[in-house]
Amino acid sequence: GENVEQHPSTLSVQEGDSxxxxxxxxxxxxxxxxxxxxxxxxxxxxxxxxxxxxxEKKDQRIAVTLNKTAKHFSLHITETQPEDxxxxxxxALRDNYGQNFVFGPGTxxxxxx
Amino acid sequence: GAxxxxxxxxxxxxxxxxxxxxxxxxxxxxxxxxxxRQFPKQSLMLMATSNEGSKATYEQGVEKDKFLINHAxxxxxxxxVTSAHPEDSSFYICSANLRGELFFGxxxxxxxx
Numbered sequence: 748g749e750n751v752e753q754h755p756s757t758l759s760v761q762e763g764d765s766x767x768x769x770x771x772x773x774x775x776x777x778x779x780x781x782x783x784x785x786x787x788x789x790x791x792x793x794x795x796x797x798x799x800x801x802x803e804k805k806d807q808r809i810a811v812t813l814n815k816t817a818k819h820f821s822l823h824i825t826e827t828q829p830e831d832x833x834x835x836x837x838x839a840l841r842d843n844y845g846q847n848f849v850f851g852p853g854t855x856x857x858x859x860x
Numbered sequence: 861g862a863x864x865x866x867x868x869x870x871x872x873x874x875x876x877x878x879x880x881x882x883x884x885x886x887x888x889x890x891x892x893x894x895x896x897r898q899f900p901k902q903s904l905m906l907m908a909t910s911n912e913g914s915k916a917t918y919e920q921g922v923e924k925d926k927f928l929i930n931h932a933x934x935x936x937x938x939x940x941v942t943s944a945h946p947e948d949s950s951f952y953i954c955s956a957n958l959r960g961e962l963f964f965g966x967x968x969x970x971x972x973x
Contacts, residue, residue: 788967793962
């Protein structure tokens with residue numbers, strides 16, 4: 748089955764700097780990779796996603812890159828702001844029916860003012 | 861986006877009692893819903909896949925008789941923690957897949973005294 752690893756587990760950056768979180772997956776058949784942001788005590792919310800037929804996707808300050816050959820994908824946040832502080836989870840589609848995902852262990856991002 | 865609602869958001873119970881958590885898809889039908897458990901500062905651990913009209917599929921190591929799942933309609937799945945003990949205290953979250961995107965409930969924080 749699919750296994751997703753995520754690094755780093757914690758990340759502290761100064762406000763305005765960039766943050767990069769990396770994930771690797773094991774199942775070459777996985778074809779959808781979303782990123783979720785979870786604030787303390789709240790539900791995870793989708794912030795960006797990428798499919799295997801695309802190498803990069805950008806949405807304002809957030810971008811995701813995918814390297815299918817190496818089986819890794821990364822989240823890039825530029826011009827970080829204090830409200831970006833949260834736990835970020837990457838995920839990979841686990842099965843062929845598009846029903847469930849395997850989540851990475853999460854990265855706790857702290858943006859220091 | 862789609863809305864998944866979870867109730868109750870917080871519950872405190874005595875050891876030995878049973879607790880029911882509801883997960884509803886408010887504006888779409890979900891034949892499948894997912895139940896996760898999340899320990900502090902950890903990732904989402906899939907407990908089971910709830911299937912409307914049939915038995916739930918449990919992940920390895922999750923006790924079926926301990927965590928009863930019922931998916932009686934296309935908009936409602938319930939998780940019942942039976943004979944709860946302090947070690948069952950956790951944050952439980954449900955999700956549903958709509959057109960390839962996972963939508964999460966608000967989560968339910970269970971505290972067993």
